[in-house]
Amino acid sequence: MPTLPDSEIHALMRAEHGDPFAVLGPHETAEGLEVRALLPGAQAVAVMHASSGWPLATLERVPGSDLFAGLVPAAPARIGYSLRVTWAHHTSDIADPYRFGQVLRDMDVWLLAEGTHLRPYEQLGAHFREMDGIKGVAFAVWAPNARRVSVVGNFNNWDGRRHMMRFRRECGVWEIFAPGLATGDVYEYEILSSKGEVLRKADPFGFSAQLRPDTASVVQPLPGVAAVPPGRAAANDRHSPITIYEVHLGSWRRKNNGHDWLDYRELADSLVPYARDLGFTHIELLPVSEHPFDGSWGYQPIGLYAPTSRFGTPGDFRYFVETAHAAGLGVILDWVPAHFPTDAHGLGQFDGTALYEYADPREGFHNDWQTLIFNYSRIEVRNYLVGNALYWLERYGVDGLRVDAVASMLYRDYSREHGQWVPNAYGGRENLEAIAFLRRMNHVVGVERPGTMTVAEESTSFPGVTRPPADGGLGFHYKWNMGWMNDTLSYAGIDPVHRKHHHRKVTFGLMYAHSENFVLPFSHDEVVHGKGSMIGRMPGDEWQKFANLRNLYGYLWAYPGKKLLFMGSEFAQYAEWNADKSLDWHLLSHAAHQGVHRLVRDLNNVYRHFPAMHELDCDGGGFEWIVHDDTAQSVFAFIRRARDGAFVVVVCNFTPVVRNGYRLGVPEPGSYREVINTDNGVYGGSGVGNGTLSSEAEPQHGRAQSLLMNVPPLGTVMWVLATENESP
Structure with missing residues (x-):
């Protein structure tokens, strides 16, 4: 019988043991080397020599439990052993996860604790590894306030007692090596909070995830570092022509009479040549990080490290990026480090406490979007986000990140009334921690992945958004010119007879046109939520509507700044954008729409061909x-x-x-x-x-x-x- 007291056995059976490696696996006792294995559902367990396969010992069940224990010959067991488990209807040989050592190296533990690990995704999450000659997956997750964390999945019947993890107190990370797992295995973390709640959470560093409504992460290898194609860095330079085609992958084009999405490979073979033919230099994708709600368009992500499975596998997404590069197109991703949804399997209350979010709802809850705000004061959260930026640029080779909702990050009183926000340490409204995060993110990107770009969607007059951090700026390469966009669309929507009274809407923008490095965006936000389409916003009869739109596009391409146009606007789609259906491609059979389409192509070609049109945009x-x-x-x-x-x-x-x-x-x-x-x-x-x-x-x-x-x-x-x- 084992040397464990009843309290330890009961804690194991209830999955409440906070230090399972102290009691499970091989342990020296006064009688010799004892092996203990907790295997709910097992009927018999034998210890087998790893190399020869010969039996070393039979473990006995501890009465009233699923714990099996017994003495084994020390020398061969120390070399390595497996467990032969007899279940109700079959027998299997498994490697004991509790016979393996620590997963994280001391240097990684140090850097994670310090919040300076440039690539935390190389250690945290699920990683294929070989330990003591056994192949499997090493899991590691940050949950410093949990009483117990287990990895559960299809490989252990989702039983939180089977793979209870080791706690690395130095950095608040739980870890375990799970032998025998393969690509495609699904898993979650089962977390026992300090309050006794049992939570199920997707992996914050999961490289793949199930499609909603399923919530588990999927074991996938970490993508290799993507090479930088020749010329890509120069293509992002502020002296180069940058004209961006903004796309929502789920509604650009659909198949099977509009019922099904195109996958990443189908999009690579259709969207990429289409954008290239129109003369765009970059494709910008609305967020591709995994998200539970289609209606968020990806702007409420849960799997920040997982390309959404809506359109295929991570490998399929990388194929899309590589295809774009081969066609001479850059790829920009919309990236959301400002907030995340409250779904139970997400980051909210991750270990039973406000871990990733601010605890005070005056800091940590977005009333506009009903989402949670990242706690930028925590070094681990900043490290998580900085690492994520580098991950997309390095591991998928994307050319840039357009950072969403920057204004909401910069100001503590964003969309809040008096008394509903918490001032910073100096009594001001700026979120100093978020500012520090953005500066660090842009610095790390600039050093580690030179030639890529970051673009801020920032709608206020915050100074120095595109100035380097060393000069007191935020360090972005470009900023969306929201003021110009609003003034220009307002002017374009006025009946021409009255435009003479609104002349300043055109001239005012030149007062600040070069205060930042600007992108001029006619984005998805301008053709949704009742605003109508671009052609629908134009005044006059049918002829005037099309003439106004063509004129507006001519003005956009001539104005100083990089260009961005949302899909469908290039052929004057009548209907407001609907994320649940394909664009109205049939319109291209009509001459007026063909004309706008041809004009966009010609404008792109002129913009790219004549240096005067782009070299000094900024x-x-x-x-x-x-x-x-x-x-x-x-x-x-x-x-x-x-x-x-x-x-x-x-x-x-x-x-x-x-x-x-x-x-x-x-x-x-x-x-x-x-x-x-x-x-x-x-x-x-x-x-x-x-x-x-x-x-x-x-x-x-x-x-x-x-x-x-x-x-x-x-x-x-x-x-x-x-x-x-x-x-x-």
Whole structure:
């Protein structure tokens, strides 16, 4: 009989033992080496020599329990043994998880405790490993306040007594090596809280997860480090053309009459060539991290390390990224480190305490989204998130992260009334811990994965969002220009007859256009929740709607800043975006929609072809007004310049009136040709154009040379010197 007291046996049987390795497995006793195994459901257990397979001993059941124990020959058992277990209907040989040593190395324990482990995903979670010549999976999970943690799954009948874990008090991590597991095995952590609650949690570091409504994590190998294709880093540079096609994978296109999603590989073979053909440089994906609720579009993730299984396996997702790279396209992921949902299997109250979230709901609960806010004051939480950023960039080779809801992270009073928020240590409203996290994340990304980009969705005037952390900034490479977007769409929605009264909505943005490195976003947020589609927001009759939209796109591509357009907007989808159905691809059989589609392709090509259109997007030297005060006619004109002085002249007419004989001052004498005219008949316009014009020595707009042109109705025209003999 075993040397264990009844209290230990009862604790094991109730799965309440906080130190199972102290009592299970091989242990020296006064009588010799005793092996103990807790195997609920077993009828008999024998200890077998690992290499020869010869029996060493038969373990006896402790009366009234599922604990088996017995003395074994010490020398062969120390070399290694397995357990031959007779169950009700079969016999199996298993390796005893309690005969293996610690999973985490001392250095990893130190770095995890310090919160400076750059790649915590290499140690935490589920990892294939070989220990003492036995293959299996090493599990490790941070749950410092738990009384007991077990890994449960299909491999142990979801019984929390079978794989109770070892607690590494130094870093608050529970660990165990589970022999024999394979890719595809499903698991969760069963956690006994300090209050006696039994919780079931998905793995925060799970590399794959079941599709909702199932909640378990799935054993998958850690993806290898992705190589950086030549030229990818330069493609993200602020002097390079960046024009982004934003996509929700579940509704871009569907199959089987709209009932089924395309998988990652099907999307790679259809979405990637489509975006490339349209001339985009990057595809931005709404969050692909695993999430339980389709209606969140991925913005309420639970599996931050798991590509959603809606569209296939992690390997399938990596194939998508690699296919995009092979086609010359970058991939940007929407990333959500601001908040997470309250689902029971998620991060909330992970070990029975507010571990990942702030405990005080005035800090830790989003009233707008009914979600929990990450506790950025905890070094382990910051490390979890920084590691996650690096994981997507390094292990899947994505080119950038667009960080969602940054404004909600920066301010403690975000969307809160007086008295509903907790000031920082200095009595202010800024979330200093979140700011420190963002700076560290951007610093780590910049050092460890140079050439990738981070983009902030930040809707306030917080200073220095795209300034380096060393200079007091947040360290993002780009920031969404939400102010420009709101002003521009507001202006575009006004009846042209009244636009002269709202002239400043166009000119004001140039006051701050180069205060940050901006992306100009016409994103998913602008075509949902009752806002209507892009074409639906335009005023006027059918012809004017399309003309207004083409003009708006011409203005977007000409304006300083990188470009972003949400799917469906490139062919003027009528309906507001619906995440539960495919885009209305049938519209491309109609000429007006074909025209917008062709214009987007041509705008992308001109933007990429002429350095003046992109090289100084983020530099004040790349923009110069020619006409900013023609209020009566709602005409604007400006120059875009390249670093070598080459230029493009842009004229925008925001009324449906043709401006015949409009004299425009130009920078240099010469012949000028139109490279874009959004009123061109090939786009569905009225065909008012000029072809090639020669400048005249007649001063206008403070310039010695001028062109006498016809400015098309609701049209944008882009001019280059005819000596630029290359065509886009």
